[in-house]
Amino acid sequence: MKLILTFSLLTLVGTCSTPKYTAKLQNLKDNIKITDTSLIKFYANTIKKEELKTHLYEFSSDKYEGRKVGEKGQKLAAEFLKSYYQNEQIASPFGGSNYYQMIPSDFFSNNIKSSENVLAYIEGTEKPDEIIIISAHLDHLGIDAHGEVNHGADDDGSGTVALMEMAQSFKMAKNAGHGPKRSILFLHLTAEEIGKRGSEFYVSHPIFPLENTLVDLNIDMIGRIDDLHKEDKDYVYLIGSDRLSKELHYISEKVNNTLFNIHLDYRYNAENDSNHYYERSDHYNFALKGIPVIFYFNGVHDDYHRATDTPDKIDYALLEKRTKLIFATAWQIANQENRLAVDANNDFLN
Numbered sequence: 332m333k334l335i336l337t338f339s340l341l342t343l344v345g346t347c348s349t350p351k352y353t354a355k356l357q358n359l360k361d362n363i364k365i366t367d368t369s370l371i372k373f374y375a376n377t378i379k380k381e382e383l384k385t386h387l388y389e390f391s392s393d394k395y396e397g398r399k400v401g402e403k404g405q406k407l408a409a410e411f412l413k414s415y416y417q418n419e420q421i422a423s424p425f426g427g428s429n430y431y432q433m434i435p436s437d438f439f440s441n442n443i444k445s446s447e448n449v450l451a452y453i454e455g456t457e458k459p460d461e462i463i464i465i466s467a468h469l470d471h472l473g474i475d476a477h478g479e480v481n482h483g484a485d486d487d488g489s490g491t492v493a494l495m496e497m498a499q500s501f502k503m504a505k506n507a508g509h510g511p512k513r514s515i516l517f518l519h520l521t522a523e524e525i526g527k528r529g530s531e532f533y534v535s536h537p538i539f540p541l542e543n544t545l546v547d548l549n550i551d552m553i554g555r556i557d558d559l560h561k562e563d564k565d566y567v568y569l570i571g572s573d574r575l576s577k578e579l580h581y582i583s584e585k586v587n588n589t590l591f592n593i594h595l596d597y598r599y600n601a602e603n604d605s606n607h608y609y610e611r612s613d614h615y616n617f618a619l620k621g622i623p624v625i626f627y628f629n630g631v632h633d634d635y636h637r638a639t640d641t642p643d644k645i646d647y648a649l650l651e652k653r654t655k656l657i658f659a660t661a662w663q664i665a666n667q668e669n670r671l672a673v674d675a676n677n678d679f680l681n
């Protein structure tokens with residue numbers, strides 16, 4: 332058994348680094364064609380830092396009491412998102428006025444009360460059964476021991492408002508006849524701070540078949556700059572993009588090189604990364620199901636998990652640019668000819 336294992340490992344490693352495999356990767360890369368660059372630019376430019384700021388000041392305000400899962404403030408936050416999508420006439424995947432995937436309290440431990448994931452949906456025009464998920468978490472840490480509200484402006488207010496703006500832009504495109512060919516699910520997850528429980532619930536009770544879920548683009552903290560980038564703030568960490576789908580990685584790179592030229596920093600993507608960021612936010616539950624993921628992250632900063640993570644410290648121009656990158660990546664996956672392939676099923680690679 333051990334011999335076979337070693338042999339297959341050697342062959343696999345052998346295969347992955349052979350000139351033949353490298354040629355296959357190059358072929359895959361060359362075959363990615365960015366669809367309708369001018370349309371992507373046009374709709375990406377409807378993502379506005381002013382709107383991101385307005386939403387974020389509201390969402391991270393004291394009114395939501397730090398959005399602790401199952402508590403009043405978190406419920407108000409869910410209501411805020413639902414009424415936003417209703418106002419924008421962006422549908423729920425359930426139809427009607429129900430935008431919630433309810434999670435019963437017995438799914439949680441420690442007397443956590445029932446909670447809800449909030450879902451908004453833009454149906455694809457040609458391949459509606461193929462689903463692109465863009466996710467962020469709506470919960471945070473509540474009120475601390477000193478009675479201070481944990482505002483969670485960056486964590487994960489930044490991801491939350493990015494989803495709201497991207498949904499609005501895709502809706503605008505759809506209204507103008509440029510709707511995505513594949514469907515997009517905007518997934519606001521609860522209970523991330525208590526162990527990624529909202530995404531765990533979603534993947535075990537999926538609203539759309541997981542086998543038709545092509546990717547999860549997960550955002551958790553993209554509104555700030557960490558100490559490592561004080562001199563080079565035009566960056567974002569990408570984690571996981573090449574783990575399950577080389578095609579996803581190349582699409583992400585090509586979209587960025589074509590439209591934004593943000594410094595995509597992969598230092599936390601190393602298999603042996605001591606921070607284990609790949610396992611530390613909601614995308615991980617999708618990756619565990621074999622769904623390709625990209626985790627967008629700006630790194631930790633002095634206000635991480637403190638009451639001082641407030642909206643006045645957010646770099647809104649950077650948040651806008653990073654949101655546009657994620658929007659354009661989703662647009663490409665939703666509109667390209669071929670369905671995004673997982674490496675295992677990728678004809679280019681096998």
Ligand SMILES: [Zn+2]
Binds near residue numbers: 487551
């Ligand atoms: Zn977070």
